[in-house]
Amino acid sequence: MISRQRTVSSKWLGALVVFGFALVLYWPVLGMPLIYDTLLHLRIAEGLNWWNVWLPTEAFGFFRPMTFTPILLTRTLFGDDIAWFYNLMNLLQHAINALLLYLLLLKIQGDTAPIYQPLFTALLFAAFPFSYQAVAIYGHNVHPAVTGLILLGLLTSLHAGKRWRVATAAIFVVGLLTHESFILFGVFGGMIVFLQGVRREGEPLREFGKHVGVALRKYGVYVGLGVAYVVAYQFLPISRAPQVDAAAGDLWMKVLYVMQGVSQPLAWLGRFTSFSAETIILTAFTLTVALAIWRRSWLVLVGWGWWGLASALVVLPLPTNYLLNGPRLLYLGSVGVALIWATILSPHTRPRSEGEAIEPSLTTPSLVVRIVIVFTVLIANISFVRGRLTAYAELTQGIDVLRQESHVGIVLLNQPQWFAPVRNTYPLGAEFVQQLGDYLFIEEWTTRNLADNPPTWGFRVDELLATVPYGYGVHAQHVLGGWQPVESDWFLTRYTDTGTRFEPIGGIAAPAATTQATFAPFRLVSASAENCTSAITIHSRWQNNNASASSTLSLFVQLLDENGVLIGQNDAPPLRMRPDLLPAGVYDVVDEREIIAPENTTPTTVLLGVYDYVTGERMRGVDADDTPLSDNALRLTLEPCREDHQ
Secondary structure: OOOHHHHHHHHHHHHHHHHHHHHHHOHHHHHOOOOOHHHHHHHHHHHOOOOHHHOOOOOOOOOOHHHHHHHHHHHHHHOOOOHHHHHHHHHHHHHHHHHHHHHHHHHHHOOOOOOHHHHHHHHHHHOOHHHHHHHHOHHHOHHHHHHHHHHHHHHHHOOOOHHHHHHHHHHHHHHHOOOHHHHHHHHHHHHHHHHHHHOOOOOOHHHHHHHHHHHHHHHHHHHHHHHHHHHHHOOOOOOOOOOOOOOOOOHHHHHHHHHHHHOHHHHHHHHHOOOOHHHHHHHHHHHHHHHHHHHOOHHHHHHHHHHHHHHHHHHOOOOHHHHHOOHHHHOOOHHHHHHHHHHHHOOOOEEOOOOOEEOOOOOOHHHHHHHHHHHHHHHHHHHHHHHHHHHHHHHOHHHHHHOOOOOOOEEEEOOEEEEEOOOOOOOOOOOOEEOOOOOOOHHHHHHOOOOOOOOEEEEOOHHHOOOOOOEEEEOOOEOHHHOOOOOEEEEEEEEEOOEEEEEEEEEEEOOOOOOOEEEOOEEEEEEEEEEEOOEEEEEEEEEOOOOOOOOOEEEEEEEEEOOOOEEEEOOEOHHHOOHHHOOOOOOEEEEEEEEEOOOOOOEEEEEEEEEEOOOOOEOOEEEOOOOEOHHHOEEEEOEEOOHHHO
């Protein structure tokens, strides 16, 4: 017989594994800035205090006070919005949810049950692929929060005693103030109690009524209160404008999407076939149902019921595009999905005469095979989740660059709003990552994430965009041609075949009186070149004269070695913009660009000038004394790299 000591130690070890796994999987979110719906919630919370946060928020469109209380708490503790703290709350919530699910299953199955199924369930839940959006962005915290409260409430309700009943009632109130889906709490609890009662072998059908009565006595009041909350919710004085359209949309597409979610381990294999999304999902779903029927476990029924109820809440009222673009909406249902697949993949146990189940040995062939399958699914999910987190890091790389220096003003060219993969991992749904919505201002992105409060402008410049093998959107809310130039630092996002690169390209400054050279029609105010290891940084400042400048004029910037041989160049107009695209006005254009010197070369000189890239003709160049420049190019000797550029 398995000793009590071993059982307790193994369960604690399982709890540590579950909690640690969830933390490690999503650990990169701690480095993410404040983006997407987080920015919207921070904006709405500006007018809230500890009193009116409990009232309906007109600008929000939902009654979810617990969405904003953590924001008030953060501002009280730190005096500001702290990205890592918001993200830490999300990370801990997800890890705690996995732990709560593990503990709940241990409680349901009894102290003598093996830990394989609770462990498998919690791990599969923690790595559910479509949860990445809910965990990565604090603005979607309501999904992990309400799921955790449901799990916690179910766990406390299964304990006897007045204190536990009071705790469950308190959790119920907090849950309703967190998200509307908490109305399912009583239904989930009643379903578990009912199925737990009828699972005993040999019970006649007439006993079903008894178990229905037990479920109603234990959770009927919560079901009734949930229904009453739905009715009362309709009369709350909140605006409906920000909410999604209640139109059903393409119902079949939405059903397919949640079917894909429940059959995710098999649907993942569809990426290796050429079948249609509908064929892949229906086949995967049919096989999932067949495997569940073969297992014949009451916990499988709990999983199907949980998944079905949670899916109905998102399928019936929400438009198709909203659901397919919001994988976070599957977070609550993922509890059921994990339970279904963990039950399918867990080893069968053989009960002893006294009722204790025999725990299979780690050397049992059946258990070994099942563990391998579970780990295969986990590895696939880990790869997907980490891939999405890497995409988030690439999408938000601009914040890290902007944090390196303070800025009087910021101009962002082709700032990405979202990225989409080259090819979806799963056959249906959007797998993009997003950092800005159409309802957000570019200034919110910078002021919430930078220590200073620089004015920010975002422009779209189609001439600088590229056709690449992935999808992306540009966030632009100003028109460059009508913009009144002010002192600012400019940054450009380049879209390449292998990803994006956010880089400083210079800026705009007040006009200076000095002249280092003239290349009609441009006046070069100053220029220098630094040798930072193999990266040569060229700084130049030009007097803007776009009214008389041809649209085909460009700078040529060439790097020479000690023998005068060309070893690199970086030709482009100042600020990478055609002269006729720059806004009208008199100002200095500060241009920054970089040339990487090839290995085994010794760069010594930079040639700088202006030419027409259509004809190849160089513009006449003279120095400050009006003396013609050799080859119509200014020669710059490389200077040592400044400390702030090292």
